[in-house]
Amino acid sequence: MTAEAASATSRGQEGTRARLLATALRLFSEHGVEGTSLQMIADALGVTKAAVYYHFKTKDEITEAVAEPGLRELDQIVTEAAAMRRPGARIDHLLAGFVDVVVRYRSLVALVSRDPGVMRALTRSWSGRENFSVRMTEILTGPDGGVSRAVAVHAAIAGIALTGGAHDFAGIEDDKLRESLLEVGRKLLGRPRKVRSGAA
């Protein structure tokens, strides 16, 4: 095979992988992860089950791969927030980034809150990211370490994720949903509505 042909094959495989993940997410949303088989994914793509196996050996691998881009973005946002000096700036950066990821990946977020299979796969991914959720909780908690603050932080994360992924709000535009979820986070975390530019 020439280098050019190998590159074209590689691009073709990347394309199949991307289509596979998009199709898996759609089928997961419709039938749940438990209710979706590798065969169903192959059928929807019009490929053989062997072609699916070429990319992923198990459904859990697919679930992890579907969630990977969103988790990678969140991980990046947590790292950026952790590098900021002021606790308020850290909270504002993480809150805005978290809300944005929830809104852009809302069909996946909806799945997580409905399907324990997704949650299990994500917990494995997350645990590989140096206690991702612990770092996120620590930043949002800030210097105040009481029970009320811990409860408010937990409620903010859970409330934003479940509401962002809720079927009731599937028809709301991204910008409107983002603004409303930001407001939920600001109220619970005691952050002002206007963030000064260069707040870090």
Next chain:
Amino acid sequence: MTAEAASATSRGQEGTRARLLATALRLFSEHGVEGTSLQMIADALGVTKAAVYYHFKTKDEITEAVAEPGLRELDQIVTEAAAMRRPGARIDHLLAGFVDVVVRYRSLVALVSRDPGVMRALTRSWSGRENFSVRMTEILTGPDGGVSRAVAVHAAIAGIALTGGAHDFAGIEDDKLRESLLEVGRKLLGRPRKVRSGAA
């Protein structure tokens, strides 16, 4: 059988039923609803599977019965709130009642957020209660009907339920957890901290 003996048998059966539900909730918490069989419940109680069948034919029936007292209390609170004149008083009454039920039934609430089997059983129970969750949402929304308010109400319900049932807070005393969750609801629903007595 004498009337007295029949009554004693009935009391014994009621006692068995109550023990059965308490045992089921414990096993559900440990193994999930999917991971708990009628045989496991019978074994834990030291009775035959036939004795369990005498009370419940399916695991779903047990799940519904486990949740029944909490749902009945919530239903009562929603009805009371709906009868109040001022929107603020309706919200305060429902919020306080909801938080209280979540805290007192937190091992069950924890189960609902982890296990889709419980959610399915509860959805059936709830749908039998004249759109219970719709009534609850309407009262908490109050006269303001915008998207932001709907998002805040959804986040309040989800945040309070998931945080109240969270493993992280299993060791917090009821009073402290109740106060912190009330604060979450007040912030999101824009209610003052102090509620005047006789607010209705």
